[in-house]
Amino acid sequence: MPRQARAQATRAAILEAAAQILERDGLAAFTTNAVAARAGVSIGTLYQYFDDKDAILLAIARQESASVAALVVQALDGDTSVDSAPRIRIVIHTLIHAFGGRQRARKAVVQAVFARGLAEEFLAPVTRFTAMLADRLAGGHGAGSRERAFVLSRSVMGAIRAAVFEEQPFLKARSFEDELVRLVVAYLAAR
Amino acid sequence: MPRQARAQATRAAILEAAAQILERDGLAAFTTNAVAARAGVSIGTLYQYFDDKDAILLAIARQESASVAALVVQALDGDTSVDSAPRIRIVIHTLIHAFGGRQRARKAVVQAVFARGLAEEFLAPVTRFTAMLADRLAGGHGAGSRERAFVLSRSVMGAIRAAVFEEQPFLKARSFEDELVRLVVAYLAAR
C-alpha cells in the first residue's frame, strides 16, 4: 500500500512507460527491464509495485476496461427511447469505437490478456449486461439462458475483436455496425 | 527437406511430444528443451526441423486446421438434405468438437496463434465457406456482403473460442450447439 505521494507517481510512471513501449514497439519489446528504464526507476522498484510482468498488463487492462464501461453507461444514460434496437446500437457503437487512440497498445494488451487466459474477468460485465438484455426481451430464465447470454456477448465481442486484430478496413464503417445490430436483434427475436 | 525416413519420424515425434506437454502441463511448461527431452532428441535436432518455438505451435495448428476442414467436408458430403439448418449444425458441431478431445492443448495452441496475430490464416477458410453460405441463402452479393460473411464467421468462431478459453462446462453440451445454430439461422433469415 502506497503511503507517500511519490509512490503513486512512481506507479503511474511505470504504467505510462509500459503503455508507451507497447504503443511504439509492440509486445516483443515489452520487457520488465525496458519498462523500468523508460519509467526512470530501477528494476527493483518496478517489482515493488507489481507482482510480476503480467500484473502490469492486467493493471492497464483494468484501466481500459473501466473506461469502456463508463463510456457505455454514459452513452446509455442519454438514451430515453423505449425500443431496444437503438440501445443495442449504442452499446455496439461504443464497443467498436472504444478501440481508438492507442491502437497498438490496446491490441497488445488484449493479446496478452487472452494469451494468459484472463479474458473472463473483462468479459463478465458484458455477459451480465447481455443476460439482463436477453432476459428482459426474450423473457428467458429457463434452461439454456446462460448459454444464450454467453453466445450473445461472446459472438459480438468476438466479431469486434477479430475486426480489430485483423485491422479490417470496415471496422468503423456503418455497414459493420449495422450487421452486428442485425445479428443481435435477430438472435433475440428468434424463439 | 527430409530425405530419410527417420527424419519424418523425428519431426513427428517432436510434434507429438509438444502436443503431450501442452495437454498435460499447459503452455507454461511448453519449453523447447522440455519438448526435445520428451521427444527423445537433442535440442539441436529440434531446431533443425523448426525455425523457432512458434513454428512448432503453428505446425500443430495447421495439422488441426486441415483435420477440421477435412472433417467438415466429409460430414457435408454425406448430407443430402435440402434444408440448410442441418448443414449448419454439422459444421458447428465439427468446429466445437475439433482437436480430438485434447482440450488443454487446443486452448494453448489457440492462445499462441491468437497472441501472435496469426488467427487470420486459420479463419480465412471459415470465412470463405461462410460467404458461400450467406450468398446462397440470403442471395446477397451487394453492399455489405463482405461484412455479413465476416460477422457470421467471426461471431460463431468467437463464441466457440471463448467457450474453449474459459473452459465453459457447456462447451460440448447440446444446448450450446443449439444456441449457435439458432444464432446463424436467425441472422441468415434477417433481411
Next chain:
DNA sequence: CAAATATATGAGCATTGCTCAGAAACGAAA
C-alpha cells in the same frame, strides 16, 4: 535530532530460446 517507516537501488541468479562446431548414422559407388 533520532528512530521508525516507506521507498529506491542494481548486481546477479535461474531459466529459457537458440547457435554452432563437430560427431554419428546412413546410402551408394567402387
Next chain:
DNA sequence: TTTCGTTTCTGAGCAATGCTCATATATTTG
C-alpha cells in the same frame, strides 16, 4: 566390404529475460 559424401543428430554454452535480495536513501513521526 570399404570408402566417402550426405544427411541427421548432439549438447555445451551464449545472450537475453524475469525476478530476488541485501543494502542504501528518503520521508515521516515522536
